[in-house]
Amino acid sequence: TPSGRVFASPSVRRLARELGVDIASVSGSGPSGRVTESDVRAADSGGDDADADDDGPRNVSFSGNSAVSKSGDAGNGKTAGAASAEAAGRARTLAAPATRRLADE
């Protein structure tokens, strides 16, 4: 997308950092290419780890184009409680309206 913007939810972006996946290089399977949790997990097991916490400072701009994603790197990782993929398969459709419509089509 323009400006290299990644469309993914906060939890998916955090998961990517946790797993050391460069989310900008993940191709999303959600509506219009939204990156989902399973996309990130697939990218992780696919081994294309972009373990890239260059520990040096980096200047980022928060203004104007604040909506532009800053490159997602890995942080000095520690496991956080991550959303489980299995739970998505429960009786409820835990998928967004656009996702479900896509499925119906």
Add this chain to the structure above:
Amino acid sequence: MVVGDISTGTEVLIIGAGPGGYVAAIRAAQHGLDTTLVEKDAYGGTCLNHGCIPSKAFITASSLAHEAGHAEEMGIHASPAVDMSQLRNWKDGVVDQLTGGVEKLCKANGVNLIEGTARFKDDGAVRIEHGGEGQGSETVEFEHCIVATGSRPIQIPGFEFADDPVWSSRDALATESVPDRLVVVGAGYIGMELSTTFAKLGADVTVVEMLDDVLPGYEDDVARVVRKRAESLGIDFHFGEGASGWSPDGDDVVVETETEDGETSTYRADKVLVAVGRSPVTDTLDIENAGLEATENGFLETDDRMRTSVEHIYAVGDVVADSPMLAHVGSKEGIVAAEHVAGEPVAYDAQAVPAAVFTDPEIGTVGMTEAEAEEAGFTPVVGTMPFNASGRAMTTGHTDGFARIVADEESGFVLGGQIVGPEASELVAELAFAVEMGATLEDVAGTIHTHPTLAEAVMEAAENAQGQAIHTLNR
């Protein structure tokens, strides 16, 4: 060595207990870090003591009184009188309760609190002077430090806040009486919130602004709604004029202004409020001792983990360069800094930074405007729902303004939104969540919204962008 100087150590030292600092402290302690928070003045910082909270308390009361006095159309007849000193007491009570709460929450989470003014000794220690003479000082060594010293109002030449008739926003929020005539210098969000409040409380308000409209930085059609309403409240605007000085005349203040062409005007008032912006507090910290350097304007630059150029020293809140000076941004930055110290995989990667202006009506914005989306390389599609087509807005008697959503045409991704109208500060929450989630127009339009609510306007705006709004004509 000064008497009483003792030296202690802490894993994380946080300087300043505003919404950046106290949130960082609580979160750091929640992650089990040995955390020390030093504050020289009052818990809660500018926000709780002299900013967000007292201003919103004044706004609530002045709006309630004004509304009740102007509701003949609804059959309500009232002539409310406002006892300003009681209003101030109430406001002070709210502030005290909140600042007391912050202190309690810090303690309950295990944060060590120190009262005093911190200055860097080097990049591993600060010297803290306790308030008041002879209270002594102490040295605290830290492994990580988070600078959260906030900001102060900018003074302009010729206007000293020390002079009695010259008000900073802080003075305005501490007043016990409503001036008959008030000149406000600056039509930014603080100037506009306070102008509206004092106009509703009965003051004759004149606003002087160098630029050519209210709320610079907001789109014309958004600003216009607020300006029109302010004008109907009797506020007198003078654009293209800068305040150059003031002189006393008996009990009056005579404020002089100048246009770019050198034309001067004078305005007579009882008080003059200067609200032209805020500057970061980094000049009283001896930052150079820690190897830090501020930008020309005094800000600290950080990376997306809120680290300064000295890796183990972080900065959050109003002191951070290129970051909006807003309480909730400071709190988020505080959380990022604290969790990064704790080793969590965090980054300040917010896609959506909502902002509100508590004027009449309110403004709530998030993400990109149409122009910004275009500039960023998207092909924006825009949908709008005017509040005069909203059933809920009509039943509240407040129908000025609109909700607008900005999306990428091809993908449908929601990029931002601008709401000006009743409860805009609350309504923007859903849009912010949509932007942050990477949601599409269809996600917003396809979600059931309660009837009758103002929030339906957000859904309708999304439907309008898709060319299928129900309650407005699609273009």
Add this chain to the structure above:
Amino acid sequence: MVVGDISTGTEVLIIGAGPGGYVAAIRAAQHGLDTTLVEKDAYGGTCLNHGCIPSKAFITASSLAHEAGHAEEMGIHASPAVDMSQLRNWKDGVVDQLTGGVEKLCKANGVNLIEGTARFKDDGAVRIEHGGEGQGSETVEFEHCIVATGSRPIQIPGFEFADDPVWSSRDALATESVPDRLVVVGAGYIGMELSTTFAKLGADVTVVEMLDDVLPGYEDDVARVVRKRAESLGIDFHFGEGASGWSPDGDDVVVETETEDGETSTYRADKVLVAVGRSPVTDTLDIENAGLEATENGFLETDDRMRTSVEHIYAVGDVVADSPMLAHVGSKEGIVAAEHVAGEPVAYDAQAVPAAVFTDPEIGTVGMTEAEAEEAGFTPVVGTMPFNASGRAMTTGHTDGFARIVADEESGFVLGGQIVGPEASELVAELAFAVEMGATLEDVAGTIHTHPTLAEAVMEAAENAQGQAIHTLNR
């Protein structure tokens, strides 16, 4: 054949122009379908004419007057008087503007409008009798039909709405004067909204309810907040009593009630409002001519495309079985029906059906409660933020209530939420969107929320569920 009976055809015929029917009609026309909408009474149905809209207009005005009269703590001194006939005029003006708008929007989208009462001739045609004597009738043949005939208030034995002192909600919303004493039968949401309104307008209100608390169907702790506040407004509750009859005594109404054990009580009043529920309007349509059959209670069963047992006949809104009788649900069902006729890949698959009660304070709920989540096989985790810890709530003077979020512990998926407090009807929008998006606690907690807003309480509730709230103690 009656004079003036002509026969025409249409692709989609919609019966009833409430929020189910008119939305279906507009959306069908937007998809290029030849659409006809027949309404016997007034555009906008119950919702715009006798329900959501007029009730909210009354609520706004009565709350404003009441609040302004009880704000001494904020320094506001006022003794508002309400001119009920002017309030009614204002409310009627709002209703007229909205219903006029619906008519215009239908026309602008190309919907054919017919005024009259429709009855099925068979499964392909209706006979429409035009209002009033000698206005004639016509037959309209359809390819698809959408039944959106809504509901009417339930009468209980002994209470005839035709009798002057016996009010339905519709009568209450048409009154030109506030009764000194009002007995309300039924403490459901309509009964509670109207009790609160009339109490604020100065009536002595007594509520009689068969069950043992207000707002049956809502969780105890949610209902309690509303009941407590209603009690502090002077409303007198009698639970466990059913209204068995009334008798006139001079100008007074004497309402008799009975407990399960047969104990009786009487309450003296000027009017008695019966608000015990609503029943679907399917008994005046000759549905059997179309091969349709209603449930025992008069509802029509549908599939998730809103199709009845007769495939090309749809039902939407209050007539639909097992679907909440709410305007926004009707509108969503109308959209699904219309788009399905147009061949779109739609279904009524809403995960999140928000609902609001406009009491003082408001209630906004969506999705599952903790108990429902457990029942559905999740291990729920719950987070709460009380409004008395919210800075914004404190600055508005309204701190009763809380925001609660319910999620699945393992996955973090947001399953629902319950908000009782200021602006709860608006705040629930973000939670509804979260449920609908399949968002997690972390998504909600990780999204920046504007300070100071009530919406921050939603974020704090999510943080609380994660065990890391900033402004409340985590359990």
